[in-house]
Amino acid sequence: MSPGVARAAAAGDQGPRWRRYLFSGISLARGPTRVYARPPRAREGRSIATEGGDRLVERGPLTLRISDGAGSVLRIAAHGELDLSNAQALDKELERAMQERAERIIIDLSGLQFIDSTGLAALGRIETHYLTERFVLIRAPARVQRVIALTGLERALPFLD
Numbered sequence: 001m002s003p004g005v006a007r008a009a010a011a012g013d014q015g016p017r018w019r020r021y022l023f024s025g026i027s028l029a030r031g032p033t034r035v036y037a038r039p040p041r042a043r044e045g046r047s048i049a050t051e052g053g054d055r056l057v058e059r060g061p062l063t064l065r066i067s068d069g070a071g072s073v074l075r076i077a078a079h080g081e082l083d084l085s086n087a088q089a090l091d092k093e094l095e096r097a098m099q100e101r102a103e104r105i106i107i108d109l110s111g112l113q114f115i116d117s118t119g120l121a122a123l124g125r126i127e128t129h130y131l132t133e134r135f136v137l138i139r140a141p142a143r144v145q146r147v148i149a150l151t152g153l154e155r156a157l158p159f160l161d
């Protein structure tokens with residue numbers, strides 16, 4: 001443990017959450033090292049009903065806004081970052097959308113700022129498990145859409161132009 005962390009721990013200050021999970025180890029190649037164990041897994045995100053009848057699902061850096069539009073249209077708008085910590089929330093909402101029997105399901109990616117391989121896999125599951133004529137996707141910003149295009153998902157999924 002570094003002297004600064006030891007002093008802070010002795011003073012009762014635990015500092016940032018990750019410091020509580022700091023362990024020292026020995027690497028044969030490089031000498032003393034520090035290994036940071038992951039903090040416990042974050043709790044399930046919260047779901048909030050808004051006054052307009054929309055539902056917000058917040059999970060880490062991702063916010064999903066689920067709204068029932070006119071008629072039988074269900075819209076899932078993703079805002080923030082779609083990554084390992086929250087791709088499961090999108091999967092759950094897609095399953096729920098399929099069970100609600102909406103005539104049209106719109107997945108709005110225009111609010112995404114980042115997507116990683118787990119988020120791409122979640123979009124790929126749309127193609128393999130859910131893709132019907134009911135699904136349509138709204139394009140993400142150029143940076144994110146380029147990643148989707150590089151993986152070939154842009155050709156496989158029904159994006160609005």
